[in-house]
Amino acid sequence: MTNDYSSNNVFVDNAFDRLAHKRTDPNWVQKRLADRDTRFVGVWQHRCALADQRLHFFKAGELSDFDLDQTILLGDVDGAACFALDFGDGPSPPESVAHFDFQGLRTIGMALDESEAALAAYAQAMSFWHRRHRFCGTCGNPAALKDAGHVLDCSRCDARSFPRSDPAVIVLAARDDRVLLGRQASWPPGRYSTIAGFVEPGESLEDTVRREVAEETGHCASEVRYFSSQPWPFPSSLMLGFSATVSAEPVCDPDEELEEVRWFTREEIIERETSGPKLVPPPLSIAYRLIEHWFNLDSDIPLAEIVSR
Template sequence: MARRVNFYATGEFNRAVERREDVAWIREKLADPASRLYPIWRLRNYVSDPEAPRPVVLDPDRRAALVEAASTVILLGIEAETTHFLVDISHLDEAAANELGHAVDLRAVGVLMPQREGALLAYARGLTYWHDRHKFCGACGSPTEAKAAGHQRQCINPDCGIVQFPRTDPAVIMRVTHGDKILMARQAVWAPGMHSVLAGFVEPGESLEDAVAREVHEEVGLRLTRIKYFSSQPWPFPSSLMLAFSAEATSEDFTVDEAELESARWMTRQELLNSPEDATFKLPRKDSISRRLIEDWLRLKF
């Protein structure tokens, strides 16, 4: 059985690591009309139509000037002999940026796109976010510059020269069940009605399983058994890797930490299947691993 690829994961995509230091090859591919150059403006990806979104690629007749002025150009990889690049055009003012198409928050349209296309735009967004926040060296404060086709930044201070690599923040997300019920919770900042499973960031010196147990106990006071890894998903909003687990609670009795959650409740499969999907109750978005955790549990008996 083929491995299922979660939304925003590039899967078996050739990231062309061996080409990142090949400056002549990169220049050749940037000039190749067959290459696909994806513009991004202030962390907004370009799509052709927000209602039926497909990635916008720069027109070969216009892209030379944009590449020359771009703050960052990143080699994403190669697929079917086509080379893919990210071009950060955040230097443009809003009027000039709008001439290239619809610059949108990927979270608003990603679920409407083919999985691989959404994954490439998410990959581009995640790298852009990292570059935006590492323009200066954390050790000496000097400016940094992009290296390795956009996959490194190096301090320009010759007495320092520290090289930085893109970072991802690990976060655990967990489906907690007790018998034939699943725990659903919501945060006050979420859209009206939206409920999901619990999640939280991994702390230094902590295993993933320990993070699962700690977060659940902190947020609802439950103890867990049978903590099992489920799957993972890149979530570049802004820079997380979601590591999903399932776990069984030792009791149904919980207490909500109101500093973390607005509410929580146990729900049966039938209650979830009858979800009104409105402002009173709705499941998490379809491109999220939280949704997959819930749907996988629903399929266990249905």
């Protein structure tokens, strides 16, 4: 797809078929759950089960201790149906699966191939949603799972809940040949990144960009342009990447979320990346992709080459 920069982002797999039209067919779902080719992605806490540094696909035969009716249909993986199975968030994984290596996606997201990383992120986000919506938000009755795990239904008051994502904007704020980056006190020394924040109810995405840039940097943002998006399952965000032109000087006092905000030229980024602690965030995040896209617009050497030195 031309100009769809989201395909560069980790946790995105544009080719994945979610089999959404099959979710409402309980006969098809039951047949797939009994099919020996069907695969299951195992989630415990906010981690996925791995084997040999790859996502482990369980077969039903390995899961006789678990109720497969509580699984969530993810989609088609190499011609077979694939479901997520949540092993809960207890202090350790259930005994029969405890020998697997459970890892968080911040740790292994870049090491997995792109389709496995996207599938793991999807499984993790769906499992988190199930755990947080076990009871009806209206009347408190236990919620029943429907549509292959994509609807939670209250049998007492008929309230239904659906999987949710929390939208957040992330902004490449630039002017002329400089980019405005900030750092939080808790980050590794020398690290700076783009401006980010959650969308509030009643707010357009463009308004969120302008508000967050003003709150965090004191600068005024204009020419807000959409760039790309990234599912961010920590635990359930959708990062919406934008670029904006910002005022040369601050126009108001920033809040204290960021320890420091400052301008960088491309030359300063090269200098920091090659001689000191790493400046830009790791390529796992859309923040890196935003900085990379801006950087490469006017550089003979791609940013990826500089950060890998």
